[in-house]
Amino acid sequence: xIDKATFWQGKKVLVTxxxxxxxxxLVEKLFQSGAEVRxxxxxxxxxxxxxxxxxxxxxxxxxxxxxxxxxDLQAMLSASRDIEIIFHLGALIAIPYSYKHPAxxxxxxxxxxxxxxLASRENRIERLVHTSSSEVxxxxxxxxxxxxxxxxxxxxxxxxxxxxxxxxxxxYCAYDLPVVTIRPFNTFGPRQSxxxxxxxxxxxxxxxxxxxxxxxxxxRDFTYVSDTVDGFLxxxxxxxxxxxxxxxxxxxxxxxxxxxxxxxxxLGKPIEIVVDSxxxxxxxxxxxxxxxxxxxxxxxxxxxxxxxxxxxLFKTIEWISRHRQYYHSLGYQL
Numbered sequence: 001x002i003d004k005a006t007f008w009q010g011k012k013v014l015v016t017x018x019x020x021x022x023x024x025x026l027v028e029k030l031f032q033s034g035a036e037v038r039x040x041x042x043x044x045x046x047x048x049x050x051x052x053x054x055x056x057x058x059x060x061x062x063x064x065x066x067x068x069x070x071x072d073l074q075a076m077l078s079a080s081r082d083i084e085i086i087f088h089l090g091a092l093i094a095i096p097y098s099y100k101h102p103a104x105x106x107x108x109x110x111x112x113x114x115x116x117x118l119a120s121r122e123n124r125i126e127r128l129v130h131t132s133s134s135e136v137x138x139x140x141x142x143x144x145x146x147x148x149x150x151x152x153x154x155x156x157x158x159x160x161x162x163x164x165x166x167x168x169x170x171x172y173c174a175y176d177l178p179v180v181t182i183r184p185f186n187t188f189g190p191r192q193s194x195x196x197x198x199x200x201x202x203x204x205x206x207x208x209x210x211x212x213x214x215x216x217x218x219x220r221d222f223t224y225v226s227d228t229v230d231g232f233l234x235x236x237x238x239x240x241x242x243x244x245x246x247x248x249x250x251x252x253x254x255x256x257x258x259x260x261x262x263x264x265x266x267l268g269k270p271i272e273i274v275v276d277s278x279x280x281x282x283x284x285x286x287x288x289x290x291x292x293x294x295x296x297x298x299x300x301x302x303x304x305x306x307x308x309x310x311x312x313l314f315k316t317i318e319w320i321s322r323h324r325q326y327y328h329s330l331g332y333q334l
Contacts (some may be wrong), residue, residue, distance in 0.1 A: 007237045008033035012124070012137035014083040015117060016040045016070060017090030017131075019050020021192045023142060026054065026229050031059050033233075039225070040079050040090065043067035063306035067328075070112025083123065085236050086117045086302050089131045091164075094195060095281070100157035109160035110167065117171045126176070129235045132183035133161045134221070134290050136315045143253075145303045147183070147245050154285045162278045165245070172243040180242060182235045185249035189312060190319035191224030194253045194327060197256060198222070198313070201263050203327060209291040211271045214279030218296035219289040221249045222326070224312035227305040231310025237241065241300055250305045266313055 013030055017023040018039035030037050040048050049065050068075035070090050073123065080086060091109045093100070099107040120128045137145050138152025153159030169176040176264070188198040197213070204211045230250040235241070254262075257273060264271045280286070297303040307315075320327070 003319075004237060008233075012038070012084045013087065014038045014040060014080050014085070015028070015043055015089065016044045016333035017088070019048075020089060020093075020250040021051060021256035022187055022225060022228055022232075023087075023089045024051035024055065025189070025225050026089070026232055028055055028059060029233065030062070030227050031244065032093075036168045038064045038066060038079065038083065039153040040066050040068060042090070043069060049231075050099040051056065051076050051109060054191060055282060060153065061071050064229050070115055071107055073115045073118060076115040077122060080116075080119040080123045084126045086116065086120055086125050086128045087131075087232060087236065088113065088128060090116075091131070093133075093157065093162070095135070095155050098155055098160070098193050099282070099285075104165070106160045110163040113164035114132050114167055117168060117177065119277065120179070121175055121177055127236050127242075128168075128177065128179040129232055130165070130179055130181045132165050132282060133158070133177050134183060134185040134247070134249065134292065135287065136162045136165060136183070137290065143291045144251060145291060147247055147248070147296060154287055155281070169243070174218075178242045180235045182232055183245055183247050184228050184231070185221040185227045185290055187223050188199070189209060189316055192225075194330060198259070198263070199320060201260050202317055204323065205264055205267050205269070205271050206232065209270070210274050211260055212274050212276040212279065213256060213260060214276060214281065215286060216255065216260075216273070216275060217251040217285065218256050219291065220256065220259070221251065221253050221292045222259075222309055222312070223248060223250050223305055224307035224309075227307055230306075231297060231303045233299065233301050235296075238301050244296075244300065246300060247294055248294045248297055248303070249294050250309070251292055251294045252309065253289070253291040254309065263313055263317070266310075266317060284301050301319065
């Protein structure tokens with residue numbers, strides 16, 4: 001039996017995509033749990049560590065931050081040397097960006113994952129937790145969506161994640177690589193990009209009398225970021241689950257229009273909801289419904305979401321309201 005209270009003490013961990021939304025929260029939780037964290041962030045000429053810069057200084061100063069590119073195998077071999085557990089979250093995730101730059105998205109997400117797998121095999125990693133996405137399911141053909149649901153590449157991004165997932169699966173089958181695939185549904189919370197639907201609604205609603213959105217009838221299954229992070233930790237420390245793919249979702253769906261109304265009700269101000277045609281996906285690429293079946297996560301990982309959608313929205317609104325200067329710096333007016 002693994003002692004979860006002490007499991008991470010002194011554990012040498014690498015997180016790719018550490019400067020991203022979920023990655024930065026995962027790094028913070030790992031550090032607080034006693035792990036020795038190596039944070040791999042995408043190199044840029046500004047030396048910007050992404051959202052890691054928002055961590056408390058006492059944490060940031062003690063992290064080993066390695067800038068690089070997932071597409072560079074030597075960089076991954078070096079970054080994963082002497083590491084026990086890898087969390088692979090690094091990816092280009094914006095679906096609209098994947099419409100414009102599909103080749104770059106495939107190179108980063110598929111070949112980048114291949115390099116993480118090769119490095120994990122070379123350096124004999126104890127456990128690799130690979131990150132999938134609920135987008136691989138496309139529009140639900142049955143609900144709730146369990147892990148056996150068909151995979152549908154309805155955008156270049158989702159296709160790249162299907163490819164990455166299958167390559168990870170092949171390394172388990174062909175090389176017995178100890179990989180576990182965690183498949184989060186829609187995660188939200190503090191630090192999330194303003195392009196994502198929940199912060200987009202909040203920012204618009206705080207700043208103006210209208211909220212512009214795309215498909216109002218699409219259904220999504222939202223999980224608060226602390227719950228998603230706990231699911232990743234369970235995916236690393238639960239024994240005998242190598243080769244498994246496990247959904248992380250709240251198991252509750254909400255239409256985007258109802259989500260917007262919920263946020264507006266919390267803010268307590270009159271807001272008009274407007275459909276913006278420029279925010280609509282191409283018709284065959286639109287994912288209309290995502291609703292997770294999280295029974296496997298409950299049974300295998302002992303994972304149960306702790307934060308309700310409404311509680312998470314309150315926390316996210318409060319955080320965004322306290323960090324107006326951050327959004328100002330990105331060109332958003334609050």
